[in-house]
Amino acid sequence: MVTVSRRGALRAATAFTASGFVAGRALATPAKTRVVAVEPFPLKQVRLKPSVFNDAVDTNGRYLLSLEPDRLLHNFRANAGLTPKGERYGGWEAQGIAGHSLGHYHSAVSLMYAQTGRPEFRERALYVTRELAEIQAKNGDGYAGGTTVDRNGKTIDGKVVYEELRKGQIDTHSGLPLYTYHKVLAGALDAHALCDDPASLKVAVGLGNYVGTIFEGLSDDQLQQIFSIEFGGMAESFAELYARTGDKRWKTLSERSRHRQVLDALAAGRDELAGKHANTQIPKVIGLARLYELDPSAQHRDDSAKAALFFWETVTKDHSYVIGGNSEYEHFGEPRKLSKRLGQQTCESCNTYNMLKLTRHLYGWSGDARYFDFYERAHLNHILAQHDPKTGMFTYFMPLASGYGRVHSTPDNDFWCCVGTGMESHAKHGESIWWRRGDSVVVNLYYPSTLDWRERGVKLDMDTMFPRGDAVTVRVTAAKKPVDLALRVPAWSQNMTVTVNGKPSGRRDGGYVVLAGLKAGDKVSLHLPMAVHTETMPDDDRLVAFLNGPLVLAADLGTPDKPWDGYDPAIVADSNDGVLTKTADWTFTFGDRGRPGPMTLKPYFDQYNDRTAVYFRRFTASEWPIQQTAYIADAKAKADIAARTVDVIRLGEQQPEQDHNFAGTPNTSVITHIAERGRQINDGYFEFDLATGPGPLELQVTYIGDARNKPFDILVDGKLLTHETLPGEPTVGKNVRSYALPETVTSAPKVRVRFEGKSWLGIPVYECRLVRTVTKQA
Structure with missing residues (x-):
């Protein structure tokens, strides 16, 4: 524990008194985003059509409406000296980290309102805002928190940790208060933007002000000590407050919320991620990306933007598995050393939620289609896979070791971090389909949906069975004047073809086919042929995964109620080509090449309740008889331990x-x-x-x-x-x-x-x- 100097304590107190918390403080002119070349259409202008994506949103919506905001607010009210209106939930909500779920919930119901237009979700969001405003008024300083800490055998309000930080008493073993606080702040910001609610911005400003006065009273070295533990996306939220209000104070706070130990190396092009908690790092980089968008000066171009770009390249190419997820036991390993890191706790879902956020930022800077090759892969094979569309429950990890099934949350007694990000992920499946570059519309994901570009009088309607189908139809149902349409050519696509009203059309421009001058009534037809292809581990070309088009395939090893007591499935073949045989739509087999048997492979994402195998060790026909005994014995020994x-x-x-x-x-x-x-x-x-x-x-x-x-x-x-x-x-x-x-x-x-x-x-x-x-x- 480090104690601040008397001068530092006085500076902190002065900053707090001078700024104070004023709920109705006048807000300045918003700051402009200055470097984005392509931007997504607002979620409220996109509606999903019947599909696996819409099913996920519907199921998630039912779960969100089944939750009681008053129970999520229990600790917030109790900590402020107000009477709780509901019993708190179990799981993480009954632990010191409590409160993060309320922030995720606030974001999720706001996203759900934007995605569906259903007013009951907006009512939930505004109710949470009103409650937070009441709690802030009772505290008198902008604070609203649900965390608790144990002191002298008693569980008390976690606010004590923040006040110790204000005094320079920094204990890195005091839990993750800033991680939780960020979620609450982000929820208020989402409610403001997605529900068009000025009161939510006032709550966000109050929340930011409380922590901001603490940060402003500490030295840079003290802040760096705080940043050694997980502090969520505070840098991003401070940047977003600057974007919403134009107050440069928030920009300064965002710039100071830079964890030098991690981000300096990234800016210098060094991958020093091994051993670091993966999801702690990604929000730090998202904060840099948002800062660069708001201030593309040489400082942020050569530091923030460079670090963000390098991090994305490094994680997606050197630390990610075939489904697009990363990490084992929540941590990065050595770059391109993944073959020994296949376990029951691979691919934390929060990581991919945040990597997709980062991908959207970086894509917006350049419009390079390859960003959406990653986005599509991770969204289909990880995000869609982590949510059971029948029960609405979420997974923490996606086990890529053979023989394991997914472990889903319960409605009331888990509330892991990945439940929170899952609530958000499955409230916004329409957010990245349609984009805008100037007066042109860009299609990056082929998900059944409609776009209503009200400002230009353009309406587009996309029909497809994707990802299980390879035909896509886009109809121009309204257009006041001709509109250009750019269609992404997926990296996996085999000779994509495009016609307009039955005639071949379009010109290739980078990763897109561009159609100029479409008019109301035009019908665009795409054919996206899919084929089986393979990916091997970067450090072991004998460890193979199979895909058909964009979808990862996995062997069905039975249901979790029946233990998998066999060895890791393998294949015996002299090459990776031609190993799979199609037996039905989206069903494949290894036939006599499979060990211990033929096995049935299907898309990984919707094997929600199966034990699966994703990676398969390949032996040549001459190797298998020699290595079979040792291979099976090693697998059994690992399973026993x-x-x-x-x-x-x-x-x-x-x-x-x-x-x-x-x-x-x-x-x-x-x-x-x-x-x-x-x-x-x-x-x-x-x-x-x-x-x-x-x-x-x-x-x-x-x-x-x-x-x-x-x-x-x-x-x-x-x-x-x-x-x-x-x-x-x-x-x-x-x-x-x-x-x-x-x-x-x-x-x-x-x-x-x-x-x-x-x-x-x-x-x-x-x-x-x-x-x-x-x-x-x-």
Whole structure:
């Protein structure tokens, strides 16, 4: 914890008193977005037609209306000294992070109003705004928050953390208050823009002012310390307040909300993302993108824009899986080292929600169609896949390890971060279909919908069975004067053809076919032939995924109620070509090339309740007989360890260390070996908590294989567990050692594990896990 100087505390207090919170403060002229070449049509001008996208919106809408805003507002009112009007929900809403769901909900119902025009969603949004305004008035300073903290055995209002920050008392273990606060601020901004509600902007200004006065009273170094924990999209929201009000104070706050440790490297073209919590970084970059749009000066062109562009290229090309998602266990790994990072917790859904936001910004700068090749891939195969259109529930992760099914949320008792972003994602499936470049209309996604460009008297109607169909029809149902139409040519498309009123038409311009001078009554027909194609892992060309057109295909391995006890499906073929045989529409098989059997492959996105396999290891016909036994045995060993694991920490990764209360001396630094990160045992210590469970347990530690003849100690709850000297072998990549724990120790809810070295050892440790001991049969 760092204490600010007396001068700094005085400066903070003065800034707060001078600015204060004035709910009715006059708002200046909005700042203009200055560098956007292509812009999306407002969501209120787009209506979805019957399709999987509209089904998702309808189901999500029913879920949003089933939620009670008063229950989401419980902590906000209680923290302000007002009587709650409803019991709080469970899951994360019953924990210290509570409140983020209200912000997401505020955004989601606002988006739903814009997407559907249904007034009940606007009524919900404005109700939340009125409640927040009442809470702000009671607090008197613009604050409205739902977070709580535990102090001296009591759960109290999380506002205490902000006031400690104001004084310069910075504790990076005090939870994620700014992460939650940003969601509330973003919700108010969305309600203002999408529901045309000035009161919501006043709430947003009050929320921004409260945190703004804190930031203004702190030095840059103190802010950098705060930014070492997840602080959401505060930089973006400050920039957006500048855009809405024209008040340059918000622009300055956005510029100061720049996490130098991460963003300086990106601006310099360096990928230093490995080991970092993925979704913490993406909103930082979105903030840079928004700043550049509002101020395209040389400073932001050479820094903000450069960092945003480099980050997007790096994540999409070097850190993303075939479905367009990224991260394992919420973290980035080493670039282009993905083959060893296929697990049950790949592709956090929040990450892709934010990557699509960033993609929209960058596409708007240039209109380069390749941005929508990524957008389409991720939207169809990840976003659409994370939401069960029957139940309306959401996934946190999309497991890409073979044999796993998706785990969906419950209506009242989860409220993960990905539930919140899911509420938003499935309220706005029409937001990126239709774009405008000057007087021309641009179509980037072939989703059944209509566009009403009221200002120009243009109406367009798109019919298609996409993504399962390859025919698209766009009709010009109204046009006061001729209009140009640009149609994206998807990268996966095989010889796309375009006709107008039955005649071949259009000219190719970059990634688009451009049709000039369309008139009311014209009919545009597209054919987008689809074919099976493959993608391999960047670090392992024998690990193969299959797609048909834009859709990733996955093997159906049965329902989650039936365990998958086989090995990871594989194929036996001398090349990736011609492996799949079509058996029906959107159904394929490996036939006799598949192991352990033919398998049926279907689109991944709508296997909502299936165990699946997305990546398949390919063996040649001569390799399989030799490697079959070892391949199957290795898969079974991994499955056995996973089933017996009680808790695990992956050392060197930000969130797992924070979750397990990691501490250590500076010389136990983070190291990277191949695709994995870890910590070094040196002349110091590192320690962490692990949760325990029933049964005899053992500590399983993964070391580098060539470490040997270097003594160190392992302690559990302050007592020596073992003096260890590793018998490593130079040719072994890893060395996994197990240590039995006394049952007297594991009877507690958790244990504190500590590694101590007496000299400079440099022994990498990658992960530590508590596993249930296998009971030997008598």
